[in-house]
Amino acid sequence: MIMRAPSRRVLRAWGLVIAVASVILPALPMGPIFAQPPLPLAVLWAAYGWAAEDESGWRAPIALTVLGLIHDQLAGGPYGLFPILYLAAYLIGRGAAVIMSAPNLISLWGGFIFTTLVTVAIAWLVAPLALGDNVSILPYAEAATITAILFPLVRPLYMSAAPSLRLNAGARR
Amino acid sequence: MRRAGAGRKIPPGILLAIALVVGGAALIIAQVTNTPAGRAAQQTGDGAAAEAGRVATGPARAGEGFFSRIGALWGSADRIEQLERENQELQAWRDLAERLAERNARYEALLRMPPDAFGDGADVENSIAAQLVLDSGGPFTRTLVANAGDDHGVKVGYIAVNENGLIGRVVTVGQRSSRILMVDDYNSRIPVMGEASRVRAVLAGQATRPPDLYTAPFAMQSPRLDFIVGAQALREGERVITSGDGGLFPRGIPVGVARRSGDGWRVALAASQQPIDFVRILPFVGVERPEDAPTTDQGPPLAAASSYSNIGRETMTPPLSAPTPAAPAPRREPRPNVRQTGAPAQTPPPAATPAPQAAEPPPEQPAGPQE
Numbered sequence A: 001m002i003m004r005a006p007s008r009r010v011l012r013a014w015g016l017v018i019a020v021a022s023v024i025l026p027a028l029p030m031g032p033i034f035a036q037p038p039l040p041l042a043v044l045w046a047a048y049g050w051a052a053e054d055e056s057g058w059r060a061p062i063a064l065t066v067l068g069l070i071h072d073q074l075a076g077g078p079y080g081l082f083p084i085l086y087l088a089a090y091l092i093g094r095g096a097a098v099i100m101s102a103p104n105l106i107s108l109w110g111g112f113i114f115t116t117l118v119t120v121a122i123a124w125l126v127a128p129l130a131l132g133d134n135v136s137i138l139p140y141a142e143a144a145t146i147t148a149i150l151f152p153l154v155r156p157l158y159m160s161a162a163p164s165l166r167l168n169a170g171a172r173r
Numbered sequence B: 001m002r003r004a005g006a007g008r009k010i011p012p013g014i015l016l017a018i019a020l021v022v023g024g025a026a027l028i029i030a031q032v033t034n035t036p037a038g039r040a041a042q043q044t045g046d047g048a049a050a051e052a053g054r055v056a057t058g059p060a061r062a063g064e065g066f067f068s069r070i071g072a073l074w075g076s077a078d079r080i081e082q083l084e085r086e087n088q089e090l091q092a093w094r095d096l097a098e099r100l101a102e103r104n105a106r107y108e109a110l111l112r113m114p115p116d117a118f119g120d121g122a123d124v125e126n127s128i129a130a131q132l133v134l135d136s137g138g139p140f141t142r143t144l145v146a147n148a149g150d151d152h153g154v155k156v157g158y159i160a161v162n163e164n165g166l167i168g169r170v171v172t173v174g175q176r177s178s179r180i181l182m183v184d185d186y187n188s189r190i191p192v193m194g195e196a197s198r199v200r201a202v203l204a205g206q207a208t209r210p211p212d213l214y215t216a217p218f219a220m221q222s223p224r225l226d227f228i229v230g231a232q233a234l235r236e237g238e239r240v241i242t243s244g245d246g247g248l249f250p251r252g253i254p255v256g257v258a259r260r261s262g263d264g265w266r267v268a269l270a271a272s273q274q275p276i277d278f279v280r281i282l283p284f285v286g287v288e289r290p291e292d293a294p295t296t297d298q299g300p301p302l303a304a305a306s307s308y309s310n311i312g313r314e315t316m317t318p319p320l321s322a323p324t325p326a327a328p329a330p331r332r333e334p335r336p337n338v339r340q341t342g343a344p345a346q347t348p349p350p351a352a353t354p355a356p357q358a359a360e361p362p363p364e365q366p367a368g369p370q371e
Helices: A008-027 A042-053 A059-075 A081-099 A105-131 A138-158 B012-032 B036-073 B076-111 B307-315
Strands: B128-134 B143-146 B159-161 B166-173 B178-182 B189-194 B200-204 B224-229 B239-242 B254-261 B264-269 B278-282
Touching: A008 A042, A008 A059, A008 A138, A008 B036, A042 A059, A042 A081, A042 A105, A042 A138, A059 A081, A059 B012, A059 B036, A081 A105, A081 B012, A105 A138, A105 B012, B036 B076, B036 B128, B036 B143, B036 B166, B036 B178, B143 B166, B143 B278, B189 B254
Parallel strands: none
Antiparallel strands: B128 B143, B128 B278, B143 B178, B159 B166, B159 B278, B166 B178, B189 B200, B189 B239, B200 B224, B224 B264, B239 B254, B254 B264
16 A cells, blocks of 8 residues: 655645644643643744745745744733734845755754744744833743754655755755 | 845845835834833733633643543542641641730730831732733743733722732733733842741842742742841741832732842742732722821830830830930920820820820721722
C-alpha cells in the first residue's frame, strides 16, 4: 500500500490549528495538561513559517494580529503586546527568508532560535511598559525556549526546507 | 512581489506588518493611561471570553466528572477502609480541638479580646459563588476569569477564596464575568502574618518560578515573603493568614503555610492544594477608621489607657514590678467623660466601674457591608 504524503495545504491547515490551540487551550480550565505555562508558543512557529511561505502577503499579518489579540484577551491584557511579539517574529522571518540563500533544517532552526531571542528582547522592552516594572519575562523566555527546541519537529507544518517549494526562492540564489 | 534589482519594492505584507506593530504599540500606550474606554473594552472582552470558555469547557467538565466517578469505583473498598481509619484518628483530634477551643474561648472572654474570626470584616453571608471559566492564558500575568459579574453583585475589590484559602482579588468586573488577580501574580502584594507567631510580612507574588507540581491544574506558585517583621519568630510550617493591614483584605483568611527557601521564606499556597474550580467571592468593607466615625467619648489620657493597666484592673492584680503609668500631660480644658460618670478622666477607676474604652470590646462588629 502506498501512503501519499499529506499535501502542503493540509500541513498548513494543521499548523494553523495548532497555533490557534496553543493560544486557547492554556486558558481553558480543562485539566493538568494545558494548565500551566511554559507551553510552546506555536504562533511563533506560524509567524516564522508563514513569513517564508505566505503567498498573499497580507493574510499572515492579519492572522497573527488576530491571534495576538485573542492571546492578550485570554491572558488579561494589555491588548497589543502579543501582536507585537508575533508580528516581530513575522518580520524577522521575512528578513531571514531573504538572507538565507539555500535554507536547510539547521539554518532554518538557527534562524528561528534567533527570532525567538529577538522576541524575548522585545518582550523585555515592551512588557514593562505595558504591565509595570515588576513584570518578569522569565516565563515567556521559558516558553520561547521550549518553542525553539521543538521547532524541528513541527517545521513541516509551517514551512518547507526545500528551496523549490518556498515562495520567492529565486530571490535567495 | 519582490524583485531582484534596483527597483525593489517593499512587499505589502511587510508594510502591513509594520503598520500593525505600530498600531499594537499605540494600543499599549493607550491602555497604559487606563482610560474608561480601555477598561470597558477589557470588560466586554472578558465577558465574551467567559461565555466562550463556559461553552468550550462544558463537555470537558462533564466528561471529566464521568471519568473521575468511574475511576473512583476502582479500589473503593480500600479507600473506605483508609477513610475509616483516618476518621477514627480525627475523632480524637476533634475532641482535643474542642477542649482547647473551649479553653481558648474562656481565656479570650477573660481578656475581653475582640473576635478573631475567618475574614474579619468580610461579608461571608452574602458571598457569591462562581465557577472558574478561564485560566491564566499568558506567561506574563496570573489571572482567572469567573462566571459572576455585575449582574451577580460582584464589585472590584471583592475577595476570591476557595474551600482551602485565598485565591486573589477581583480587579475587573464585566456584566456576567469578573477577572481575579491571583496572589502569585507579580503585581500582587498582600499583608499577611503568621497565625501563631503574629509575625507580619508582605506576600509578594512573583510568577517567575515554574510551579512545583504539574499534576494539579491551576497550581499557583509559591510567593515570597518580603519585609518580614520579626522573622526569627516565624516557624517552618506555620499557617499564614491575611493580616488585614492596609484595609484591602479581611483579616484572618488562610493563605498557606510558611516554607523556608534559601535565605528567605515562601508560602505554599493553601488554595492550590486542589484544582481551583469553584470560587467564593466575598464582599469586603474594610475596618472603618476611627476618624471617620468619631464619638464624643474622649476617654482617659493615652498613658492611663494602656491595655496592660486596663486588663490588670479588670482581671488581676498587677505585679509589683509593673510599670506605673506616666503622669498625664495637663489638658487644656477638662472634657466630661460620658461613659465614666463622675470620675475624672485621669483617675484610675475602681475595679467595679466599667473599663475604659480601650479595654472594652468594640461596640458592634459589622456583619454586613458598611454604607
